[in-house]
Amino acid sequence: MSTAIATPARPREAAPAVLAPISWRWPVVYGVLTLLSLVVFTLLLEPGQHTTFQLSRATDLLAIPNFALPATATNWVLSLVLVALTGYVAKAAVDRRPVPAWAHVVLGVAFVLAFLTWVGAGRSTVIPVTTLLQGALALSVPLVFGAMSGILCERSGIVNIAIEGQLLGGAFLAAVVGSLTSSAYxxxxxxPVAGALVGVLLAFFAVRYWVDQIIVGVVLNVLVVGLTSFLFSTVLTDNAQVFNARQSLPRLPIPGLSEIPVLGPVLFNQTLLVYLMYAGVIVLQVFLFRSRWGLRVRAVGEHPKAADTVGIKVNPTRVRNTLLGGAVAGLGGAFFTVGSGLAFGKEMSAGQGYIALAAMILGKWNPYGAVAAALLFGFTTNLGTVLSTIGAPVPSEFLLMLPYIVTIFAVAGLVGKVRAPAAENIPYIK
Structure with missing residues (x-):
């Protein structure tokens, strides 16, 4: 009688972990900016030159005197900071760790300071830091509202290319109503009514008749441009004092906070429109990612069929978000007229709606990220204006191109692989 000898089972060998490929995108970006700062902004400086910075203005309660920094020594320090950051980011890439947000902030601040130091070296003019920041925030206002409009729409599955038309419509109606009533408020x-009306047309064709949302958005932009240009040439121009008189929102300084040096005049001495922007960004961030409403909106934009099976009304949700997004963009359009104290002009939005879309993409459909991108675009636009005023040694043509160059490189090179909401531009047919 034979007996079977049981052999112990061999332990199953663990499969080797598959590591993600190393991404060298950020180390390359950091390295290029570091090299530019070291070679152009530092080594090419003449020794003994100084750059004068201005942090306060004559109207500030707490005045900080202008101060001059040795240009070469300052840029050597800043370049060494950039070298250290590049090494840190390269180590993070090798370890397959994400680059923290603070590294991007420090990189941007150090590089901009090195550039401004190089621009002002040996010149009698001063670098107005507070003016730069104030202008950057002001020019970012329509971009932030436009980006929030895009987030509201695209998170629910509707591509809103019509932000440009909504901004322009909001600027037009704000100017006309403000002029007729002599009230900027x-x-x-x-x-927002004008922006919501454009949103009604977008929702009607995209949700009801399943027309391609990108085509509808482009057509609506052309429609608003044509309509406002016609009314401007016929009605507003002939009766400018009645229909297109300048009305300006007053500044509302916050006691105490507005007196903080540098940041006080920039952040807390603003109009109601800017304070609404602050509140809108915070509310949207919280509601979109920390509320039941936000969960439903994101579900509709990612998987509408699954959302429908649990009782979420897909198309009504998309319509409501499109109208809300249009109203938000229209509110941002008020910046061009009553927000800036200007009369309405033809096509005065000047492509800001498309820049707002770029800010939304660069911010990865996140309100806080979109605000950071909008501030970047606003700062580069204002930087070109300020440098032209002080006579910087940079060709004026390059200064005019600067915000668009930054937009292209930011969206094409810095975003990397991002994923839009899966169901955008796909009509839901039950």
Missing amino acids: LGLVAA
Whole structure:
């Protein structure tokens, strides 16, 4: 009688872990900026030159005197900071760790300071830091509202290319209503109505008739441009004092906070429109990612069929978000007229709606990220204006191209692989 000898089972060998490929995108970006700062902004400087910075203005309660820094020594320090950051980011890439947000902030601040030091070296003019920041925030206002509009729409599955038309419509109606009522605040209230009306057309064709949302958005932009240009040439120009008189929102300084040096005049001495922007960004961030409403909106934009099976009304949600997004963009359009104290002009939005879309993509459909991108674009636009005023040694043509160059490189090179909401531009047919 034979007996079977049981052999112990061999332990199953663990499969080797598959490591993600190393991404050298950020180390390359950091390295290029570091090399530019070291070679152009530092080594090419003449020794003994100084750069004068201005942090306060004559109207500030707490005045900080202008101060001069040795240009070469300052840029050597800043370049060494950039070298250290590049090494840190390269180590993070090798370890397959994400680059923290603070590294991007420090990189941007150090590089911009090195550039400004190089620009002002040996010149009698001063670098107005507070003016630079104030202008950057002001020019970012329509971009932030436009980006929030895009987030509201695209998170629910509707591509809103019509932000440009909504901004322009909001600027037009704010100017007309503000002029007729002699009240900038009533103009501010009317601006979201114009944006929402454009949103109605977008929702009608995209949700009801399943027309391609990108095509509808482009057509709506052309429609608003044509309509406002016609009314401007016929009605507003002939009766400018009645229909297109300048109305300006007053500044509302916050006691105490507005007196903080540098940041006080920039952040806390603003109009109601800017304070609404602050509140809107925070509310949207919280509601979109920390509320039941936000969960439903994101579900509709990612998997509408699954959302429908649990009782979420897909198309009504998309319609509501499109109208809300249009109203938000229209509110941002009020910046061009009552927000800046200007009369309405033809095509005065000047492509800001498309830049807002780029800010939304660069911010990865996140309100906080979109705000950071909008501030970047606003700063580069204002930087070109300020440098032209002080006579910087940079060709004026390059200064005019600067914000668009930054937009292209930011979206094409810095975003990397991002994923839009899966169901955008796909009509839901039950």
